[in-house]
Amino acid sequence: VSGHRTALLIGIGAGDPRQITLQAIEAMSEVDTFFVLDKGASTGTLTGIRQLILDRHAPTVPLVLVPDPPRDRGVGSGLAAAERYREVVDDWHAARARSLAAAIAEHVPAGGTAGFLVWGDPSLYDSTLRVIDRVRDRLELTARIIPGITSVQALTAAHTILLNRVGEPIHITTGRRLAEDDGRNTVVMLDADCAFRATADPNDLIYWGAYLGTEFETLIAGTVGQVGERIAETRAALRERHGWIMDVYLLRKS
């Protein structure tokens, strides 16, 4: 277990393998073993995509799946439950760090490099860096990051739009917290419920994209009044057809 190691977090873009940078390809060749934190649901497809990337750019480097420890979800409600929820999440992160530290110690020699292919860019709604920070309580490890193209950039490129109008701010949030938002340009990620239906004005503009950069890429744009329902229906149908979905959208006050 002793000895210094490097954790290399490599952004791989949000779905199109051509979004992988030359810097990322170079970094892949430094890695001794790649690790995937298995999160169920869409992991099958996403691990498949990672494997394709490795087959192409680092065919001899092994990929190890680190199963996610089970997460205790039954915490009830109320104040005590909120406290309990924090404890549950904290225990879960600690358990994740423990299994990852063990896997790194087993598969990466001292002085070596552990690699993580991170969807999009590691800075945006991704827990890899947080988990690595906790692994560092257990292993001597230095983290390095290679940036990638985020799903936000994939969305604006697909619609040929800017993220902001002149001089305006941008806000990035989750579906769950969209109701608190009062921004003029809001990017919404991780939204399973089409939260815009409850919060947006019918005149607001929406630019929606699903499976960006993949063969299933689907785009819809218009005012929420015109296309909101169509987005919700399309999303449900696509999710049904493929068994998983990843979508992101920009809401803009008109």
Ligand SMILES: C[S@@+](CC[C@H](N)C(=O)[O-])C[C@H]1O[C@@H](n2cnc3c(N)ncnc32)[C@H](O)[C@@H]1O
């Ligand atoms: C856990 S976050 C990871 C974001 C990632 N680190 C990034 O840089 O884009 C997952 C969310 O990103 C968005 N997303 C990622 N890839 C996408 C894609 N190819 N098409 C549409 N949305 C995507 C979705 O909102 C999804 O719920």
